[in-house]
Amino acid sequence: MTSDGEKTLVNMYVGIPYCLPTDPPHCGFCLFPTEKYNGKKDTSDYLEYVAKEAELYKEFYKSSIIESLYVGGGTPNLLAPKDYYRLMKIVTDLFPEMDSSIEKTLEGIPQLFNEDKIKAISDSGFNRVSMGVQQVSDKLIKSSGRKQTRKQVFDAIDLFHKYNLSCNIDLIYGWPEQTIEDMLNDLKEITQSGIRHITHYELNIAGRSDFATQQRKLVAPISDKIEMFNVAKEFLLSKGYRQRTVYDWEKVEVFENKKNVSENYLYENKLRDFLATNKSSQTSCMGGLGFAAINMRMQPLGSETSSISTMNHKSLHKYYDDVLAGNLPIERAFVHENEDVKLVWLFQALQEMKINTIKYQKIFNSSITEDFKEIWIALEKESWIEIKEDEITLVKDGEFYVPLIQSLISKSRVDIISKEQAEQKVFV
Numbered sequence: 001m002t003s004d005g006e007k008t009l010v011n012m013y014v015g016i017p018y019c020l021p022t023d024p025p026h027c028g029f030c031l032f033p034t035e036k037y038n039g040k041k042d043t044s045d046y047l048e049y050v051a052k053e054a055e056l057y058k059e060f061y062k063s064s065i066i067e068s069l070y071v072g073g074g075t076p077n078l079l080a081p082k083d084y085y086r087l088m089k090i091v092t093d094l095f096p097e098m099d100s101s102i103e104k105t106l107e108g109i110p111q112l113f114n115e116d117k118i119k120a121i122s123d124s125g126f127n128r129v130s131m132g133v134q135q136v137s138d139k140l141i142k143s144s145g146r147k148q149t150r151k152q153v154f155d156a157i158d159l160f161h162k163y164n165l166s167c168n169i170d171l172i173y174g175w176p177e178q179t180i181e182d183m184l185n186d187l188k189e190i191t192q193s194g195i196r197h198i199t200h201y202e203l204n205i206a207g208r209s210d211f212a213t214q215q216r217k218l219v220a221p222i223s224d225k226i227e228m229f230n231v232a233k234e235f236l237l238s239k240g241y242r243q244r245t246v247y248d249w250e251k252v253e254v255f256e257n258k259k260n261v262s263e264n265y266l267y268e269n270k271l272r273d274f275l276a277t278n279k280s281s282q283t284s285c286m287g288g289l290g291f292a293a294i295n296m297r298m299q300p301l302g303s304e305t306s307s308i309s310t311m312n313h314k315s316l317h318k319y320y321d322d323v324l325a326g327n328l329p330i331e332r333a334f335v336h337e338n339e340d341v342k343l344v345w346l347f348q349a350l351q352e353m354k355i356n357t358i359k360y361q362k363i364f365n366s367s368i369t370e371d372f373k374e375i376w377i378a379l380e381k382e383s384w385i386e387i388k389e390d391e392i393t394l395v396k397d398g399e400f401y402v403p404l405i406q407s408l409i410s411k412s413r414v415d416i417i418s419k420e421q422a423e424q425k426v427f428v
Helices: 040-056 080-092 116-123 136-145 150-162 180-192 222-238 266-272 317-322 338-351 357-364 373-381 402-427
Strands: 009-016 066-071 102-108 128-134 166-173 197-202 241-243 248-251 285-290 295-299 307-312 330-336 354-356 385-387 391-394
Touching: 009 040, 040 080, 040 295, 066 080, 116 150, 116 241, 128 150, 150 166, 150 295, 150 307, 166 180, 166 222, 166 330, 180 197, 180 222, 197 222, 222 241, 248 338, 266 338, 285 307, 330 338, 338 354, 373 385, 373 402
Parallel strands: 009 066, 009 285, 066 102, 102 128, 128 166, 166 197
Antiparallel strands: 197 248, 241 248, 285 295, 295 307, 307 330, 354 391, 385 391
16 A cells, blocks of 8 residues: 555566576576476476565555566476466465456566466456567577477467467577578467567577576677667568567557557566556556565655565575565665656656656656756767657667666666665775
């Protein structure tokens, strides 16, 4: 419940920690914390702890309304068919008045879907699946150590259609040894399969991943990635898809159809538009349960309640120990200042490649063209943005360089936080 009596709207994330082992580890590129899967007992035991954690939050969420559910990981379709009912019961026990029609999404990988499992996913109440395909090509997917096949991808898609599950497909471009022709072949096959939402990511080369340390020379240079981005954009537009974010593509007729909630991708959309433009303190927040889950509550300026983010333990045994002790399994927490809330909002806006200057003014009582003025001048010189009276729009290579632009606008705040943390360590 917010300070003025409005009910908080919650977009709930439930994390599943386990993944199948691959060689190279973590599919070569993934930086998310995961645990090695050793068998069905792992997931069955884990759900017992998630249920216990949910009990700890019952009082906290008693006056909240859940508006979307997203189960990610890890690899949630490692669960046995009966476990999807257990998982959904955990959520409905926490939100007993949950509207059955809200969007409820579950992630998975192609080789772990079968008809019994997909039927259970649908029957238990999920209405959307997000399938991490990455590469359709049997030859290219081998770079990740994945055991999936092209046939498994399209068999799963056929079953999603059969059981009336909306589906998003994740694909990655800039993959080791991938050509533009390879990329277009994947996109053609996926669009022909009836998939209406495609997430088309640039390969993330970062950290100590195998792709960053061992396969970097096989990955396309930035100039080739920009070409791939533009070729993919042209192709998807020609097939009737609309670019919703820098990487999300939605079939136009579905985007305009507001009758089927499961086709509107509310979890992602609500987290991009989480603050009201008026004085109401009602917000959309991110709730989290499970291993490494994140809770994030951003409040409007002037709110009596602080904006705060927390992250659950990335160590499974620490998560278990805290839950068993009756403690919230939080590893770290961060109280956001107004500048942090502004940056979170801007990061989300930039994903949609535009900033609504009027909305920004109403929410933050500030001019976006004056805030970060030097950055906008530099980006205009590069022809990466266009500034209009009501909107700053990313154009040309500016769309591709969203992560760089986000880093630019956050740099001064990151420097301040880094300095504060360094000073704290000196005096501890």
